[in-house]
Amino acid sequence: MTLINRRGGAARTGKGRLVSRRLQDRASQVIFILVLLALWAVIASVVDDSARVPNPLHLPADAWAMIGTGELGGDLLASLRRIGTGFALAVLVGVLSGVFMALNRRADAVLDMPVEILRPIPALALIPVLLLVVGIGDTLAICVVFYAAVFPIILNTASGLRNVERSYVEAGRVMGARRAALVREVYIPAALPSIFSGLRTGFQFAWMSIVGAELIGASNGMGYMILYYAKFVATDKVLVGMVTIGLVGLALDRVLLAVLKGLTPWAQQWKSDVS
Amino acid sequence: MSQQPVALQSASGGARLRQVERLWPYRLLGVVGTVLLWQLVVGTIQPSLGLGPVLQQVVTFLPSEEVLRSLALSMERIAIGFVLGAVSGMILGIASGAWSRWALLTEPVWAFLRPIAPLAWVPLSIVWFGLTEQAAIFVIAYASFFPIMLSTTTGVREVKKAHYEAAKTLGASKWATIRYVVVPSAFPYILTGVRVSLGVSWAVIVAAEMVVGSVLQAGIGYLLIQYTMVYFEMSKVLALVLLVGVIAFLVDRALKLAARRLTPWSTR
Numbered sequence: 001m002t003l004i005n006r007r008g009g010a011a012r013t014g015k016g017r018l019v020s021r022r023l024q025d026r027a028s029q030v031i032f033i034l035v036l037l038a039l040w041a042v043i044a045s046v047v048d049d050s051a052r053v054p055n056p057l058h059l060p061a062d063a064w065a066m067i068g069t070g071e072l073g074g075d076l077l078a079s080l081r082r083i084g085t086g087f088a089l090a091v092l093v094g095v096l097s098g099v100f101m102a103l104n105r106r107a108d109a110v111l112d113m114p115v116e117i118l119r120p121i122p123a124l125a126l127i128p129v130l131l132l133v134v135g136i137g138d139t140l141a142i143c144v145v146f147y148a149a150v151f152p153i154i155l156n157t158a159s160g161l162r163n164v165e166r167s168y169v170e171a172g173r174v175m176g177a178r179r180a181a182l183v184r185e186v187y188i189p190a191a192l193p194s195i196f197s198g199l200r201t202g203f204q205f206a207w208m209s210i211v212g213a214e215l216i217g218a219s220n221g222m223g224y225m226i227l228y229y230a231k232f233v234a235t236d237k238v239l240v241g242m243v244t245i246g247l248v249g250l251a252l253d254r255v256l257l258a259v260l261k262g263l264t265p266w267a268q269q270w271k272s273d274v275s
Numbered sequence: 276m277s278q279q280p281v282a283l284q285s286a287s288g289g290a291r292l293r294q295v296e297r298l299w300p301y302r303l304l305g306v307v308g309t310v311l312l313w314q315l316v317v318g319t320i321q322p323s324l325g326l327g328p329v330l331q332q333v334v335t336f337l338p339s340e341e342v343l344r345s346l347a348l349s350m351e352r353i354a355i356g357f358v359l360g361a362v363s364g365m366i367l368g369i370a371s372g373a374w375s376r377w378a379l380l381t382e383p384v385w386a387f388l389r390p391i392a393p394l395a396w397v398p399l400s401i402v403w404f405g406l407t408e409q410a411a412i413f414v415i416a417y418a419s420f421f422p423i424m425l426s427t428t429t430g431v432r433e434v435k436k437a438h439y440e441a442a443k444t445l446g447a448s449k450w451a452t453i454r455y456v457v458v459p460s461a462f463p464y465i466l467t468g469v470r471v472s473l474g475v476s477w478a479v480i481v482a483a484e485m486v487v488g489s490v491l492q493a494g495i496g497y498l499l500i501q502y503t504m505v506y507f508e509m510s511k512v513l514a515l516v517l518l519v520g521v522i523a524f525l526v527d528r529a530l531k532l533a534a535r536r537l538t539p540w541s542t543r
Contacts, residue, residue, distance in 0.1 A: 114306065127485065129509075129513055222393070230398030
């Protein structure tokens with residue numbers, strides 16, 4: 001880190017004040033983005049083929065129109081509902097089985113092999129089977145989201161509980177905590193940071209998978225929407241859809257991160273997660 | 276790992292030993308139970324997804340020329356897309372790791388692009404390349420790009436200052452420093468990126484081929500969707516899904532093993 005940072009160091013601003021440096025950094029980022037957008041706009045006007053390279057300057061108007069007619073909102077809502085349901089189920093099942101596996105050796109022995117066998121199968125590869133079993137629609141996407149999210153949650157929950165500091169457990173026991181109280185008062189709080197990082201990974205996987213599920217096995221939602229517009233070569237609308245997927249995914253991840261961080265401010269892991 | 280929770284059950288070593296011995300019936304129960312559950316629930320709803328028909332297809336259909344050829348085509352697409360994504364990822368990753376100015380400028384661009392799922396590029400890729408192989412390859416390249424770029428950036432940044440200073444003290448030239456300090460230190464990170472991006476690529480190619488496959492001649496995703504939507508051969512579909520899972524597992528294990536062999540100095 002340091003070997004590199006020295007070059008772009010603080011020497012550039014005459015007074016070297018931190019605030020003005022940060023401002024300068026932000027300004028240079030904005031300028032860089034504007035340059036890229038300008039480049040894109042120039043290419044778009046040179047190519048002059050809005051089907052292949054839509055003009056970025058038209059995108060805000062397109063987005064506004066799509067919001068106005070409700071096409072964007074409806075599909076976004078459909079995706080969010082699916083991801084909400086699938087992820088909630090994954091959290092429930094994942095945390096419960098993770099706790100169970102960590103605290104009961106027999107449960108661990110029973111569940112370990114099935115988890116290890118099922119985990120490598122990509123959630124997206126299940127789409128054909130789901131098409132046959134449940135057909136096109138909400139259930140398919142919910143199943144894919146669930147499958148994508150549940151394994152990181154199980155594994156992180158279990159490893160979090162297994163790595164709880166022994167002295168905490170001993171202390172809890174000395175103070176007279178029995179099994180249930182020990183789990184509730186010692187194991188779960190101590191494992192919370194690890195459980196939460198599992199939730200976050202699970203959510204990211206789920207967000208990546210739902211688009212694929214909707215490309216193939218749905219009749220609405222963001223994935224369906226962008227493929228639909230691509231078939232009509234409405235590339236500007238495809239781009240608006242992609243940008244929405246990116247921004248909403250980013251926003252949800254940030255909200256989740258803020259909530260989890262707020263609940264476990266002591267956890268080490270958030271420190272590296274500044275970006 | 277699994278020894279620790281014994282504390283909840285008993286503290287004595289003797290009891291622990293006895294429990295280890297008695298665990299295998301539970302493991303067996305787990306595997307047999309899962310298969311039975313599948314057979315009872317799904318096999319009842321859809322008999323052709325049951326154990327017998329699927330196992331039969333595993334033996335007869337999977338080694339067929341059709342499947343092997345599709346597998347080869349999918350792998351070829353991954354290979355091309357991966358090389359494109361990995362090379363650009365490494366170049367831009369080294370740039371971000373080595374020049375903080377460049378990292379600063381491009382950071383918002385990556386932050387914006389990264390949450391766009393690789394599969395969300397499939398429709399745009401179809402607009403650009405049509406329903407062709409290139410469309411799938413482009414998506415693979417995008418999917419491989421980010422894990423490798425990010426891990427390369429981290430790898431280059433995580434070079435220990437002391438190592439760098441030591442090389443300088445010993446009079447190493449710029450290239451020697453890169454060769455003997457930066458590369459060995461960043462290599463384990465890059466390998467992790469390779470493993471992640473190949474895992475993602477495998478899932479993405481299957482889904483991408485399901486979408487663009489109508490014109491493509493073959494590919495595992497195409498076979499899957501073909502046998503699902505056209506021939507309704509459910510047991511073949513499930514056999515293929517199992518194949519996809521096994522390959523994902525084997526590739527991941529092989530790369531983990533290779534990483535350990537190739538970078539014995541790494542603690543990762």
